[in-house]
Amino acid sequence: MKIRLADTRGFCAGVDRAIEIVKKVLEMNGAPVYVKHEVVHNKTVVNELKSLGAIFVEEIEDVPDGEIVIYSAHGVSKVVESDSKEKSLDVFDATCPLVSKVHAEVNTYAKLGYDCLLVGHLNHPEVEGTMGQFDTSYGGTITLIETLDDVNKLKFADGKNLAFVTQTTLSVDDTLEITNLLVTKFPDITGPKKDDICYATQNRQDAVKQLALESDLVLVIGSINSSNSNRLREIAERSGVDSYLIDSSDDLQDSWLKGKENIGVTSGASAPEHLVRELINSLEKDYGYSLQGSNEITDEGIAFRLPKGLR
Numbered sequence: 001m002k003i004r005l006a007d008t009r010g011f012c013a014g015v016d017r018a019i020e021i022v023k024k025v026l027e028m029n030g031a032p033v034y035v036k037h038e039v040v041h042n043k044t045v046v047n048e049l050k051s052l053g054a055i056f057v058e059e060i061e062d063v064p065d066g067e068i069v070i071y072s073a074h075g076v077s078k079v080v081e082s083d084s085k086e087k088s089l090d091v092f093d094a095t096c097p098l099v100s101k102v103h104a105e106v107n108t109y110a111k112l113g114y115d116c117l118l119v120g121h122l123n124h125p126e127v128e129g130t131m132g133q134f135d136t137s138y139g140g141t142i143t144l145i146e147t148l149d150d151v152n153k154l155k156f157a158d159g160k161n162l163a164f165v166t167q168t169t170l171s172v173d174d175t176l177e178i179t180n181l182l183v184t185k186f187p188d189i190t191g192p193k194k195d196d197i198c199y200a201t202q203n204r205q206d207a208v209k210q211l212a213l214e215s216d217l218v219l220v221i222g223s224i225n226s227s228n229s230n231r232l233r234e235i236a237e238r239s240g241v242d243s244y245l246i247d248s249s250d251d252l253q254d255s256w257l258k259g260k261e262n263i264g265v266t267s268g269a270s271a272p273e274h275l276v277r278e279l280i281n282s283l284e285k286d287y288g289y290s291l292q293g294s295n296e297i298t299d300e301g302i303a304f305r306l307p308k309g310l311r
Contacts, residue, residue: 001289003280004214006266008207012200013302014096015040015270018073019049021094024310025070026052034063036080037072037125039094040270041226043247060084068092074125075099077132097304098198099126102165103133105192106142109163113139114190115156119178120167122146124227127167151181159186166196169227169269171235172205200269201228203300208232208266212239215264217256220245221275222268229268236264248275249282257287273297 011019018039025033031053038046038056046056054070060083063069068090071080075095084091095103109116116134120127122144134142145151145164156162164182166175175197182189195202212218218236222229222245229245236243241264244256257263263283267276283289305311 001261001287002292003263003265003283003289004211004292005276005280005295006204006207006211006264007294007296007298008203008300009267010269010271010273010276010297012198012269013300013304014073014098014198014200017304017306018094018096019045021092021306021310022049022054022070023052024306025068025092026054028310029068034067034069035072036060036063036069036076037074038225039070039072041223041229042268042270042272043223044272044275045270060087060089063087063089066090070094072125073099075103075129075133077129078135079132080129092307092310095129096168096198098168098196099129102130102168102192102196105163105165105196106130106133107135109165109190110135110138110140110142112161114161114163115140116142117145117154117162117164117182118142118166119145119164119175120170121227124167126169126227130165130167145178145182148178148181151178151185154185156186159189162186162188163190165192167227168196168198169201169231170197171231172197172202173235199300199302201231203298204228204232204266204269205235208235208264209239211264211266212236212241212243215241215262217241217260217262218243218264218266219252219279220266220268221248221271221279223247223270226268226270229271232266232268246279249279252279252282263289
């Protein structure tokens, strides 16, 4: 009865930066501090920041004029930026730099008058922010692509003035299928010079694929609204292994463990490591499993600087 840990798991550099921004702003200015959307998609992190004085809002209109607002790691639209100026808000931008990279790509395509395709998930805040960065006044359009069927339905004459970008937290394999079909259908389409899917998403997906080979059950710690955490669960499941997404050890169900000798554990890019430790403790003390191998986390060698004024 063994537990194996993915060696690449948990907080990525963008999440670390976003949480640090909220904490620093609270420390410098005191409570309350308003945050546009959940700064990262994790219930435990959000509740901790609420306890420190962060107030999470979905609409900028819910922030009183002249107050401090922090944009979440998922990024925001140009309308949100404009509304913030109109309300004289003091803005701190916690947008992940890798999301900002996609925003820059979208802005470039817009100014060229290109039609742009965004591969992503409807209603995800990163997608809403990225689509909202595209300025249609230059004559181009932006279209969301979720499936291969969406690609087949596209009616553009050719790919000479057509470009694509992707949400940063997608399944690498699923996205490759879609982008390959785009290139096949529109050979002249323009894409990013470097993959938009972030390093942390790819590394965690690679790690869970290996973990699934060694396990007959995979537990992914992450919140239900976390895109990258959901992709980890799906990847393990597609490998033929039972897999569940849980916020914490409190969500563990006895029935999942029946007949399972090898349990793999990983966590999404917005899940704190102490939740992993608590799950391991529960599996060891309450169910008799034992941790095998190292519990260390691989250093991915990436760090992002805080915005000016917080360094």
